[in-house]
Amino acid sequence: MATTATVGNEKSLWRGGMAPFKASYGKLMMWFFLVSDAFTFSGLLITYAFLRWSAPAYNGDPADFVFSTEYWPIPEKVYEAFPGFHGVELPLVFVGLMTFILIMSSVTMVLAVEAGHRMDKKNVVKWMLWTIIGGICFLSCQAWEWSHFITGTDTATVADVVVNGRWQENYEIFGAGLTFNQYGPPAFAALFFFITGFHGFHVFSGVVINIIIFFNAANGMYEKRGHYEMIEKTGLYWHFVDLVWVFVFTFFYLI
């Protein structure tokens, strides 16, 4: 199957005659999109880092740490819940599970791409299905994490806040909202919602795209086309989602 049309002489690489960088149009455009998307996430991480490092920090003993709206919380103290273990402190265990799920789904995606190179339809379909399952598991975990974050812990944080336009002194805050939260300064929850939400939305779009590609592959569309390049392109997007999570994980949960 002819994939390139040669125009004029063979050296006219930049006239569209051949694939520049030896990458097809679709793959190159996916890379361009991913670079621009990386800029967007960088902007969010810069905002996060700037707000966090200009906010008051807690320098005391981590053992004595309690939540307050006046300083930035220690992440291990915020993310320590696990479904089914109410009241048990399991710092960063749940987010570790989420990281494991996402890296695993990235691995199954690589295996799908590898199977595609060999025109092995059966294995492409199998590994795509595992990738979709991994993505759905990750989204479910995130849904639980968000709902826990919004509901809050059993102990309230007391602060003076504005509720429905009224100044309330010694108000008991449970969980997190967009105006204030029990864990730290208002920006803490706002950034959590925006950045993990934006990443979760990327995962969601990735799962939708993967489902479409899964059905196309299962129906033999790519076999008819003669190549499985579409798997590579969606694979690039899916790995990027994993890549962003690696950074979100470090900046939100570890540092």
Added chain:
Amino acid sequence: MEQATTIQVQPADRKKILGIWKVALYMFLITAVEYVFAFTMDAGMLRSVIFVTLTIVKAFYIVSEFMHLGHEIKGLMYSIVLPMIFIIWLIVALVNLEGAAIKDARGVVDFEGGAGTEQVDPGH
């Protein structure tokens, strides 16, 4: 478009598949090391630098192996990696210098211990 009459399924290359799992294993090991640092080391500048370094190592494996960029031609590699290097430099500059400078200019004081605000347990 003509339809291919016979589709040749090539046999899997065991070495290649083993290589994929090896990269996955590295990623899990690096994450495990991050957890060890998270639980045994006190928060501070050094720990943050270690975390960011390990994150960049993981990012390298994802981009180079999973996204196959390490095996593309050099021109494509640099046109993607170079802008990202500048962006990471910008992130570090804004975090370390700008954040700290603004904090200083605002006269923000860190908490050295004890509760900033009162905590209550209404018992429910």
